[in-house]
Amino acid sequence: MSDQFIKTVTKNKYFRAYALNGTQFVREAAATHETSRLAAVVLGRGLLATTLTAQSVLKGEERLAIQINGRGPIGNVVAEADAKGSVRGYVTNPQLEPIFDADGKLDVAQAVGTNGFLQITKFAPYANPYIGQSQLVSGEIGDDFTYYLAQSEQIPSVVGVSVYMNQDDTVEVAGGFLVQALPDATDEAIDDLEAALKNMKPLADMLVAGYTPLEILEEIFGQGEVEILQVAGVGLAAEPTKAAYRDMLTTLPAEEVQAMIDEDGGAEIVGKFSGKRYFFTADELREIVIEINDKNYD
Template identity: 85%
Template sequence: MSDQFIKAITKNKYFRAYALNGTEFVKEAATIHETSRLASVVLGRGMLATALTAQSVLKGEERMSIQINGRGPIGNVVVEADAKGSIRGYVTNPKIEPILDNDGRLDIPAAVGTNGFLQITKFAPYSDPYIGQSQLVSGEIGDDFTYYLAQSEQIPSVVGVSVYMNADDTVEVAGGFLVQALPDATDEAINQLEMALKNMPSLSDMLVDGYTPLAVLEAIFGQGEVDIIQVAGVGLAAEPTKEAYHKMLTTLPVKEVQAMIDEDDGAEVVGKFSGKRYFFTPDELREIISEINENNAD
């Protein structure tokens, strides 16, 4: 079953809500980067939260890049997403060893760290990038996105994300939700939401039990209390082709490309987000040098 995202609004028009099942793209990202159990959860949570946030704040051809740097042993968490449901990401230490809390569970805050920031950069055609930043409040990622949306976007929100792992360190299920208060939301409605979030089953349990994105939202607001506005697919962004990397190399100075021939007898390009490797032979690099010279002559 492919990953699915839904956008909805409560029947009382007090809240806008988003939910997604991201099991397949989190599984695929974990496989691509050969992440450890702990890194799979951190990367998965970052990708889920980014996908939800992108759907709530982007439109058209806009896209965003997020970076979480809590100065923890996982290093940076980097994720990119667009308004059309494409997502990709990586962590700088995918082989991080397990860190457990006092209850014997994976300690996400200890891995991410809390002495740092969440930065979101939004890109739109024909305009300068917008950069927003907030301090990390817990390192749990969902809480940190909640705080960012409230502080930098001025949107009262709650973000919940979960990645549940199998005993063999593979991803079993992954998903999340984002709820935003609309201008007409009353204090009573917000209090009821807080109580519902407190009393509902854990997100991990719901995902393991097969809850759909709609069922997750109905667990929060009540059965039949939300109207679906949009249903869409989400998935990993396509990896640039070798031809695309070829074009990128033509933007380099000739001396740098020549050095690849003289010193390394070729060049290997490794995609940070995909881990895919492309090798350029000396003859291919000489062809690129010819293209650079032709472009400069123009």
């Protein structure tokens, strides 16, 4: 089953709510980056939270990039997403050894750290990027996105994300939800939501039990209390082709490309988001130098 995202509104029009099953794309990202057990959870949570946030704040051709730097041993958590459901990301230290908390569970907060910021940059066609930033509050990622949306976007929100791992360090299930208060939400409705979130089943348990995105939201609001506005697929963004990277090389000064020939006899490009490697021979680079010079001559 492919990954699925839903956008809903509660029937009382007090809340907008999103949920997704991102098992496949988190599993693929973890395998691509050959992550350790802990790094897979951190990366997965970052991808899930970024996807949910993108779906809630973007439209059309807009996209956003997030960076979490809590000065923990995982390093930076980086992700990008667009309004169409594509996401990609990486962590600086994908082979981080396990760190456990007092209960013997993987300690995401210690891996990420809390001495830093979550920064989100929104890109829109024909407009300057908008950069928002907030202090990390827990390092658990979901809480940090919740705080960012309340502080930088002025939207009272709750973000929940979870990645559950198999014994062989592969991803079993991954998913999450995002709830945002609408302008008509009453104080009583918000209090009821807080109580429901406190008393709901653990998100990981629901995912393992096979809850659909709709069933996760109904666990919060009650069966039949949300109206589905949109159902869409989500997944990892396509990796640029070698031809696309070649186009990028043609934007460099000719002397920089020539230096790759003279010093290295070619060039290797490694995609940060995919880990894929593309090699350009000296002859291929010479063709690019000619193309750059012809373009500049024109």
